[in-house]
Amino acid sequence: MTSAADAVPQRPAVAVLGTGIMGSGMARSLLRAGLDVRVWNRTHARAVPLAADGATVADTAAEAVRGAAVVLTVLNDSTAVAAALTAASDGLHRGQVLLQCSTVGPAATADLAQRAADLGLVYLDAPVSGTRQPAEQGTLTVFVSGPSAARAVTGPVLDAIGQRTVWAGEEPGAASRLKLVVNTWVINMVGGVAECLNLAEGLGVDPRTFLDVMKGGPLDSAYLQGKSAAVLSGDLTPSFALSTALKDTLLILEAAEHSGVRLDLTEASAARFARAEEAGHGGEDMIATYYAGRPPEKDGG
Incomplete structure (x- = not known):
């Protein structure tokens, strides 16, 4: 050297x-x-x-x-x-x-x-x-x-x-701890978007109507509109892959356990990511967590 x-x-x-x-x-x-x-x-x-x-x-x-x-x-x-x-x-x-x-x-x-x-x-x-x-x-x-x-x-x-x-x-470590806090917000936000789209589909509500209601209001965000558009268009080219999001979620839960903090939403997010990954969506964008909550297909007969 x-x-x-x-x-x-x-x-x-x-x-x-x-x-x-x-x-x-x-x-x-x-x-x-x-x-x-x-x-x-x-x-x-x-x-x-x-x-x-x-x-x-x-x-x-x-x-x-x-x-x-x-x-x-x-x-x-x-x-x-x-x-x-x-x-x-x-x-x-x-x-x-x-x-x-x-x-x-x-x-x-x-x-x-x-x-x-x-x-x-x-x-x-x-x-x-x-x-x-x-x-x-x-x-x-x-x-x-x-x-x-x-x-x-x-x-x-x-x-x-x-x-x-x-x-x-x-x-070293201070930046990684901050990053896990930031990622907790992102991971639970993407789960919230997915669940709203899941419920809209299950109840027969046009998701575009939901998005129009939110648009421009205090609870709207570019993230909500952008991730929803990806699902509705079927273009799940990864900006951040679902499998990577699952990996980060497990890191968050590990850190929370060591610090004595309980993260119920993040545990649910991890379960959704895992189901979507098992269904073959790991290489798609993290909003593919949507597929973990879709209602079952109805019989055509």
Whole structure:
């Protein structure tokens, strides 16, 4: 490993490990900001399209991170993040900043922070709030906790991927705890949209009438209208996949149990997500939780 004493570049090279829905969007936002972006994905073919946007597509994680000032991980869970760090270890250098953007929960954050320390990395706990479109547009909200000394090198990166950065504290874990609170609101909100559409269908109410009644009023929201439109059009292209929403919901429930908090709505949301996933909707947008509550098909005879 090389020394940490290198001067901080004004426009740091960034390695993005994980080019799924969020990682690809964030990589494009970094490229639009003029940063040197290297990308790697375990399934190589998923990273290749980013070459057309100007990214360097690496064959290995070690190749992607070698010489980068910031390593950004955007993966599904803590197991995937740990595996990526192991794969990248030969290319890492002491003092590199690890901007860990995956939602993994407080317990796994502590484990990953220790793994990063063992590798000589500066660990920033940095989960993001937003879905496909904000990732593509660079308008995510990024929650960050970790050493404030890392702000200089990460500033251009955070400015490129987000419209707002919320510094939650100096210790890893504070940002992950805040992210779980935010996700609790989102998860239960999407369940509320789905259940209203389910009840409308069950009672023979045109859901468009319900949406028109809500439109422009104090309880209306772009989220209600947008997610409802996705269900009514049948276009469930994932902005945030249902299986990922289930994973995050289970992290919330785990954290709640450890803190002695009871979350009845979130438990119900988890059950709905699980039923929809079992029915084959895991890869669709999280509003596919709608399918967990539809009334049974009536006999045609």
